[in-house]
Amino acid sequence: MGWLIPRLLATVLVVLAGALVGMALGAVSHWPAVGALLGAAVGALLHAFFDALRAHRFMDWLRRQHEGAAPRDAGFWGEVGYRVERSVRLLERRVDSEHARLDQFLSAIEASPNGVMLLDANDQIEWCNSVAADHFGLDPQRDRRQRVTNLVRAPVFVAYLQSGAYDDAVSFAGPGSRGTISVLIRTYGEGMKLVLSQDITERERNDAMRRDFVANVSHEIRTPLTVLAGFIETMGNLPLTEVERRRVLELMSQQTTRMQTLVGDLLTLAQLEGSPRPPADRWVAVQRLFAQVQVDARALSAARHTLNFNGGETAQIAGAEAELLSAIANLVNNAVRYTPSGGNVDVSWTQRGDGAGELRVRDSGIGIAREHLPRLTERFYRVDGSRSRDTGGTGLGLSIVKHVAQRHGGELEVTSEPGKGSSFTLVFPAPRVRSSEPATQPQQVDESIDRIGTA
Structure with a gap:
């Protein structure tokens, strides 16, 4: 309210000044009252004109999207311009700060090893990082605002997206059969969807290798164990000659050695995979x-x-x-x-x-x-x-x-x-x-000693 009293006083002073001037001029023509009224009216009009002129400059600055500084007028419009400009600049700084934070956030998502895609309520692509674009075969710029099911036609993904049941992830073959993609969807906001994707090709390959490894180990150990069990049963149930008994014991020893070798190799592999790299100075x-x-x-x-x-x-x-x-x-x-x-x-x-x-x-x-x-x-x-x-x-x-x-x-x-x-x-x-330097041969040593003795 600090601007109201000065503005009223300025108006009153202008009107009074106009009235006094008009009264002085009216006294010459013996119409002082009329002159005072006309002078007051002229003063009020002049005050309104200059006030409107300052308002016009201020509105023009607003129309020009706040380019440059606000008009530096005195009085009411100067105060309004200053305060509006300060509010606008503060808002611009906040917007710039939010843009910077958003860019930083998107850069962090872009650096993620997993794919991230944002869908609106109509399943249109709002944004996706380059990893997600690679997983789904998309163009991060060209395919924005496109409906994702028009671009990604994998039946498993389409059915998962339309089901609304997003508790578990689904897997399907990536574009061009380049591998296996795992997708998990989470909802947020008003029908928005966050689509997280991950390339699990290597993990599935490792899981398959692990399953094959366990199956192979089981098979490799079961074979000699079966042989040993058969020989033990044979020795317990059948009368064997000394030659047959020695032959059975020899075969049992071979199978035992085979199992020991297998277990030893497995332990060696486990040690190689779990221990630090060998020293480079030994x-x-x-x-x-x-x-x-x-x-x-x-x-x-x-x-x-x-x-x-x-x-x-x-x-x-x-x-x-x-x-x-x-x-x-x-x-x-x-x-x-x-x-x-x-x-x-x-x-x-x-x-x-x-x-x-x-x-x-x-x-x-x-x-x-x-x-x-x-x-x-x-x-x-x-x-x-x-x-x-x-x-x-x-x-x-x-x-x-x-x-x-x-x-x-x-x-x-x-x-x-x-x-x-x-x-x-x-x-x-x-x-x-x-x-390394080759070791000195004994004959060379003897010859060296002889030369030293001769000298």
Whole structure:
């Protein structure tokens, strides 16, 4: 109300001033009263004119969407302009702040690994992030305000959207059969819907692999257990000769060893998957690994093969010795098992020009068909199941080798051809490979001592 009294006083003063001027002019013509009335009227009109002019400037500023500053007039309109401008600027700052928060919120949703899509009450797309657009095969800009069921025609999704029962998620094949999409819908506001999508292709693949793994383990353990149970029943119910009894005990021992090997490989895999990566500052000599593997390989071969170990005299690998030994032993033992008598098994170490190291196990065995090569490192995958079991394999050896290679930053390369043997190569990166100085030979030491004595 601070503007009311000054405005009234200004009006009264203008009218009085006009009346006085009019009275003075009217006195000349002997009509002072008439002159006073005319002067008051003229003063009131002038005051109203200038007031209307200030109001017009203010309204023009409002019509121009508040461009620039409000008119800086004195009095009532100046006060109105100042207060309106302040309110407008405050509102603009609040709107800008809300826009910034909205942009930040949408940016956060855009960065989400899951898909987010907003639908209005008519199931039209209000907004979606790029992940949801990829899941549903949409264009985030072009498809706005389009009805989602006109664009996503998967029967499972359409039925789920129209059912109104959104307690559980549904899954269906994504566009172009690129994978499996899981969708969950939540309602909000006046019929609005929040559609959350997730690519579960990898999860389903892992679940399938886990189910297959459990089924394979159960099968692999059940087989020797069934054999053992049969032998135990045979020994308990039938009179056996000493030769038959020894044969049964030998077969029972083989099945027990097979189960022990299987359990050992399973524990090795579990340890590889659950333990931290091998240290990069603990060096293991390749020759030391070769020496240990060679003993086991010769015992397994029983002089039926020619075994050659070459290279690696000064080479060292950074990592876990037990893991490296397990990987190399699996490769060499497989080569011995699947190479007929009289064949060759060559184990070699070479260092590439880029510093990486290659440990290659090559055999002259039966070889592997091309279609089996991509699946060789899968758990329990066998090219020939019966033959693998006859040789004592568990189907986990190459899976262990692959895990060891990956944990040491390397990879496993396989080349093979039926009837021409196979080649398995462990490639270790340059940071995990080095060469040590060769040890001084005894003869060189003796010669050095002789030279010193002569001098």
